[in-house]
Amino acid sequence: MLHTRTPLISFSLALCVYLTEACRCPTTLTFDGAICNADYAVIATVKEDPSIDYRYTLDVQKNYKTGDAPTEIYTRSPEECGVGLENGQTYILGGYTSDGVAQIGACDFREIYNGNPPPTPMCLGR
Structure with a gap:
């Protein structure tokens, strides 16, 4: 009986390590x-929580970047390294675009904005 459960336990353990x-x-x-390094960088307030599609308005x-700032950003589910943003909260966000769609994930920059704008980064010319 132990031998039939071993592959399932091994798979479950491997999946936990992967996630x-x-x-x-x-x-x-x-x-x-x-x-x-970000494709977009903004100070923005979340106006609308996502319903089912992980899209924030x-x-x-x-x-901080040239070009149009995103008015919507997408994330993945938390299980897929997505992030949660709070409705009404203001953040400093830096993320990437994929096929013209602004996205943010667990490894992208997001910080609650405290009202004091950080200095413009050197790479953008102070």
Whole structure:
């Protein structure tokens, strides 16, 4: 009986390790590093929580990058390294775009905005 359960236990353990390791970020992001490497970087307030599609609507107060700031960003489920943002909360966000769609994940920059804008990163010209 033990031999028939061993593959299932091994698979379950491997899946747990994979899911745990999948959301580990290679480095700790600093504001400058994250913003310089991001496709978009904004200070924005979350206007609407996602219903089922993990899409957040944003009210952008500051755009650090050239071009249009995203007014919507998508994330994945937390199990897939997505993030949760709070409705009405203002954040500094730096993420990536995929096929023209702004996205944010567990390894992208997100920090609650305290009202004091950080200095413009060196890479963007102070």
